[in-house]
Amino acid sequence: MTTVVDLSGIRTQRLTLGTGERTWTVLGRDHRVVGPAEEYLEHLRVQKVSPNTVKSYARALALWWQYLDAFGLTWDTVTLEDFGAFLTWLRTGEGPQVTALAPGEPRFGEATVAVRLRGVLSCYEFHQLNGVDAGRDLHRLVQRGGGRYKPMLEHIARRKGRRQTVIRVRQQHAGAPPVLTPRQIDGICDACAVWDSAVYEWRGSVRDRLLWALLAETGLRLGEALGLRHRDWHTGRGDTPFIEVVPREHPHRVRVKGGGYRKLYISDELDRLYGEYLWQLCGAGADMAVVDLDDWYVFVNLAREPRFAPWQPDSVYDLVDRLRRQLAGCVPNAWTPHWFRHSHATALLLAGVPVHVVSRRLGHADVQTTLNTYAHVTEDAELRAVADWKALTSGWRATIEAAEAIGPCS
Structure with missing residues (x-):
């Protein structure tokens, strides 16, 4: 039997500022703002980060403080093992000293787990840069860069090795973006x-x-x-x-x-x-x-x-x-408004518009983002082109036949 700890007292709270702007913060069991979390969220606001990002990070930090409360941990003395246990807690919701006899349904998908962990780590990076010794060897958790791509002359420009993560989140294969017909x-x-x-x-x-x-x-x-x-x-x-x-x-x-x-x-x-x-x-x-x-x-x-x-x-x-x-x-x-964006990109790619043109139209900073997001579209187009082998090779066959009509190769 799986026991899920009830920690509804620690939660995110939507706020309306004096300017009319909406934002989010984290409240503790005493209904007061959680200081370290609010300091980081205010930093995001000052940096004019998207309100949706503030909301996502506030949710991540609320979950983190729920976890700390459940396991009796102090936010500025956590270890690598605590972060590893946090991922398990996100997936199962099991409290301390509870072992499930059989695996249950995960509370969050792996993509959500990765987003929540990223929000918590960003908060700790912020506090470390401000002189708070929060978390031991936390830098070993921080991911630098993504994917296997390395820029040209990487081996010459980089004097030190890249930071690697000790705790990894299982990455799910991204499905095809939803579209409207x-x-x-x-x-x-x-x-x-x-x-x-x-x-x-x-x-x-x-x-x-x-x-x-x-x-x-x-x-x-x-x-x-x-x-x-x-x-x-x-x-x-x-x-x-x-x-x-x-x-x-x-x-x-x-x-x-x-x-x-x-x-x-x-x-x-x-x-x-x-x-x-x-x-x-x-x-x-x-x-x-x-x-x-x-x-x-x-x-x-x-x-x-x-x-x-x-x-x-x-x-x-x-x-x-x-x-x-x-x-x-x-x-x-x-369906959401963002489905129109996916539909637009898919239609362009299926019509044969070059990927770099689609990338510029969408406002992607890197064409690789377009390729990663709409890989299924370009792959289907390539497969359809290769499947039409007869039309693809008609010119080549005509050239070969004309050469053979002239005579054997010398």
């Missing part, structure tokens, strides 16, 4: 707004349709789309319309991941949809309510207060929940 994407867009040819106007929310159409056609992350301003959208004037993805501050902390600028060309159809939305915005008084509409956000509140304020990610996910219920049975139940 063109029919499913059309269904989501049509559920938001459709063109009524009888009266020559749109029925529904053009803003909502524009968001999904934009994600599907450009592969933008949700945060990048919500950060767009009208000055970033360059309507076609006889040439190809395009948008600019510009790193900048956002009131809801959404951001351009990686901090890189990029320029994305779009279709005339998407550009016309944006023009309709902009016309509706001005008709609703946005140009009067906002000091400089050109410098304001494309996606804003239309019904909720404050009106014309930047649209929040939470509100987008409320829309996703409504669409899931409305389209139940027609689209996957678990």
